[in-house]
Amino acid sequence: MASLKEIAQAAGVSIGTVSVVLNGRADELRIAKQTRDRILVVAKELDYHPNVAARRLRKAGEGSRPTIAIFWANDFPSELLGRFFSGIQHSILNKGMQCEMIVQPFRPSELHLAKQLATDDLCNGAILTGISDEDLRFLEEAELKIPVVVFNRRLDKYSSFYVDDYEAGRKAAELFAASGRRHAGLIAPDVESSSILLRCKGFLEGCQSLGLQVLPEHERYAVLNMGGGQEAAAAMLEGQRPDALFFPNGIMAVGAVSAFQRAGVRIPEDLAIITYGNSEHEQYTVPSLTSMILPVEEMASSCLEILMDLLKGRDMNVSRLYPTPVIFRESFPEHKYKV
Amino acid sequence: MASLKEIAQAAGVSIGTVSVVLNGRADELRIAKQTRDRILVVAKELDYHPNVAARRLRKAGEGSRPTIAIFWANDFPSELLGRFFSGIQHSILNKGMQCEMIVQPFRPSELHLAKQLATDDLCNGAILTGISDEDLRFLEEAELKIPVVVFNRRLDKYSSFYVDDYEAGRKAAELFAASGRRHAGLIAPDVESSSILLRCKGFLEGCQSLGLQVLPEHERYAVLNMGGGQEAAAAMLEGQRPDALFFPNGIMAVGAVSAFQRAGVRIPEDLAIITYGNSEHEQYTVPSLTSMILPVEEMASSCLEILMDLLKGRDMNVSRLYPTPVIFRESFPEHKYKV
DNA sequence: TTGTAGGCGTTATCAA
DNA sequence: TTGATAACGCCTACAA
Numbered sequence: 001m002a003s004l005k006e007i008a009q010a011a012g013v014s015i016g017t018v019s020v021v022l023n024g025r026a027d028e029l030r031i032a033k034q035t036r037d038r039i040l041v042v043a044k045e046l047d048y049h050p051n052v053a054a055r056r057l058r059k060a061g062e063g064s065r066p067t068i069a070i071f072w073a074n075d076f077p078s079e080l081l082g083r084f085f086s087g088i089q090h091s092i093l094n095k096g097m098q099c100e101m102i103v104q105p106f107r108p109s110e111l112h113l114a115k116q117l118a119t120d121d122l123c124n125g126a127i128l129t130g131i132s133d134e135d136l137r138f139l140e141e142a143e144l145k146i147p148v149v150v151f152n153r154r155l156d157k158y159s160s161f162y163v164d165d166y167e168a169g170r171k172a173a174e175l176f177a178a179s180g181r182r183h184a185g186l187i188a189p190d191v192e193s194s195s196i197l198l199r200c201k202g203f204l205e206g207c208q209s210l211g212l213q214v215l216p217e218h219e220r221y222a223v224l225n226m227g228g229g230q231e232a233a234a235a236m237l238e239g240q241r242p243d244a245l246f247f248p249n250g251i252m253a254v255g256a257v258s259a260f261q262r263a264g265v266r267i268p269e270d271l272a273i274i275t276y277g278n279s280e281h282e283q284y285t286v287p288s289l290t291s292m293i294l295p296v297e298e299m300a301s302s303c304l305e306i307l308m309d310l311l312k313g314r315d316m317n318v319s320r321l322y323p324t325p326v327i328f329r330e331s332f333p334e335h336k337y338k339v
Numbered sequence: 340m341a342s343l344k345e346i347a348q349a350a351g352v353s354i355g356t357v358s359v360v361l362n363g364r365a366d367e368l369r370i371a372k373q374t375r376d377r378i379l380v381v382a383k384e385l386d387y388h389p390n391v392a393a394r395r396l397r398k399a400g401e402g403s404r405p406t407i408a409i410f411w412a413n414d415f416p417s418e419l420l421g422r423f424f425s426g427i428q429h430s431i432l433n434k435g436m437q438c439e440m441i442v443q444p445f446r447p448s449e450l451h452l453a454k455q456l457a458t459d460d461l462c463n464g465a466i467l468t469g470i471s472d473e474d475l476r477f478l479e480e481a482e483l484k485i486p487v488v489v490f491n492r493r494l495d496k497y498s499s500f501y502v503d504d505y506e507a508g509r510k511a512a513e514l515f516a517a518s519g520r521r522h523a524g525l526i527a528p529d530v531e532s533s534s535i536l537l538r539c540k541g542f543l544e545g546c547q548s549l550g551l552q553v554l555p556e557h558e559r560y561a562v563l564n565m566g567g568g569q570e571a572a573a574a575m576l577e578g579q580r581p582d583a584l585f586f587p588n589g590i591m592a593v594g595a596v597s598a599f600q601r602a603g604v605r606i607p608e609d610l611a612i613i614t615y616g617n618s619e620h621e622q623y624t625v626p627s628l629t630s631m632i633l634p635v636e637e638m639a640s641s642c643l644e645i646l647m648d649l650l651k652g653r654d655m656n657v658s659r660l661y662p663t664p665v666i667f668r669e670s671f672p673e674h675k676y677k678v
Numbered sequence: 679t680t681g682t683a684g685g686c687g688t689t690a691t692c693a694a
Numbered sequence: 695t696t697g698a699t700a701a702c703g704c705c706t707a708c709a710a
Contacts, residue, residue, distance in 0.1 A: 014697045052406045054687035056392035067391045078421030086417045089444045102441045105428045226623045258623040284565045284597040353681045393703035
């Protein structure tokens with residue numbers, strides 16, 4: 001953390017000389033081997049590292065691009081993260097979005113600790129992912145100084161690209177009810193994500209209003225990965241079984257399907273399944289999973305593109321509600337619904 | 340891209356005044372509404388955005404952390420990316436690695452275009468992922484000014500955390516040969532990644548030296564995703580069938596298994612499968628997949644931690660070869676090997 | 679109510 | 695062979 005100045009003082013030379021030596025132009029400028037060595041030694045002793053900010057400031061104008069921060073929640077599933085970044089990368093490499101991208105991990109509900117959001121000394125704009133209800137409340141009240149785009153949450157105050165999570169859950173309940181199912185269940189991740197919570201709420205309230213019974217043991221929360229889904233599914237096999245199951249996160253369904261298949265549960269005859277997300281896995285389980293599309297890549301691209309617009313001076317918030325159409329596959333074929 | 344200075348000139352006031360107004364401290368310092376408005380208008384017209392580098396420089400010392408860049412190849416599969424970042428995030432949030440992380444997408448074989456690697460004006464160190472053979476050659480010859488850590492490639496010149504890809508491919512061939520299989524095949528992604536190429540090479544040369552026949556139509560390259568695997572598998576079902584199949588990337592195997600299962604291929608009786616990667620999916624297909632572990636998260640953590648060490652003045656390259664033990668599952672049970 | 683000046687760490691230019 | 699200085703853009707204390 002030493003600066004050129006400190007090194008110069010310690011070595012008894014001028015700042016300029018130190019700079020030259022440390023940048024390997026000593027030969028070029030014929031610095032004496034003696035001073036050169038002295039400087040190198042002192043630099044090592046003082047643990048010198050160039051200050052990135054200063055360098056960039058110096059080269060200002062050359063190719064300076066706006067800096068955007070991507071706030072990335074701790075419990076954002078890695079599978080979604082991959083898809084999210086694919087969308088971002090596509091915009092950068094193919095649509096020529098010129099920006100510096102810094103990634104900032106944070107723990108859910110601790111968004112307010114991220115100083116740079118308020119003081120804006122480290123980025124020109126930000127994309128927020130995976131924020132919790134508590135974070136949402138913070139954002140509603142906060143006075144941020146930089147433009148912010150919110151991924152997969154609705155927030156009137158900022159540009160946001162989101163889906164109707166509550167409605168998605170409700171839709172699943174409707175499909176099950178319309179197909180004559182009577183005993184529904186839910187296997188969900190135990191995370192703070194507000195979108196997950198909404199999907200669960202929509203589903204459970206939908207079941208209630210449509211006369212679908214949800215036994216307490218048919219409402220399970222587990223670790224957000226395939227293993228969690230498998231365990232929850234296995235546990236559910238032990239007691240009375242539901243005939244319809246909703247997964248607010250499709251990843252967990254992949255593990256569950258494997259458990260069901262091994263246990264000889266007939267899908268969809270004995271058990272209909274609808275999942276949310278439509279990531280690639282859900283397409284290649286056997287049986288394949290009926291799923292609602294969460295267009296992660298597209299939403300991520302939009303986040304970046306709109307943020308760049310905001311930075312260019314666009315004044316208005318732009319938000320968009322993405323539809324989440326159902327892709328019918330084997331675990332809940334469309335004709336079952338029509339029956 | 341306008342600066343305070345330009346705005347000040349355009350508005351006919353001083354830089355300090357502009358700064359105050361634009362930072363919302365106009366009330367506090369009682370700037371006249373008139374000048375205030377004028378400044379705001381001009382700032383908007385001139386499309387002002389604070390210069391991040393200048394701000395950070397100004398606040399130097401407060402909480403300045405080293406900046407590291409993560410170079411992220413275009414064709415790095417999103418599934419691996421998620422796992423990679425999980426490892427990184429773990430180090431940052433739980434091991435307290437203090438750093439600014441910037442993510443830099445690049446196209447494979449165009450690493451040399453990334454100016455900051457050579458001129459190092461934008462980061463203090465870098466982690467390189469998914470680099471191609473051509474990039475490797477560039478790195479061998481380049482004189483980089485910043486410490487660099489290489490993910491999943493071996494490079495004597497730099498710290499690198501890698502596995503023995505060639506040996507992994509060979510090991511798969513050995514396992515097949517030892518279990519009495521005669522006709523091997525390969526379904527691989529069509530990417531430039533040098534680790535994929537090595538795994539294929541190791542496997543094919545292993546097959547040859549061990550007397551396993553690999554028909555031309557049993558060596559297939561397809562898009563690196565589940566769909567690609569499924570298509571390649573379906574195509575392979577049409578002609579003569581191999582009795583052993585290696586997937587240098589497990590993702591593709593997931594799609595393939597679904598095709599095989601639907602076609603009634605008995606696994607492992609008719610067809611043994613070994614995959615590489617051991618991502619979660621490979622565990623939850625039916626049948627589950629025998630797989631070699633690629634410890635992505637652990638390797639990513641090490642990359643970050645060693646890079647931080649290098650920045651702290653550690654002088655020596657640290658590299659590590661990770662073992663890739665085989666996890667035997669249903670697609671190639673261990674006892675089959677022993678027979 | 680507004681302007682001026684100094685300094686954050688670097689590098690380049692010019693002078694010695 | 696080396697030192698001094700200006701400039702990059704911003705913020706703040708102080709002066710006017």
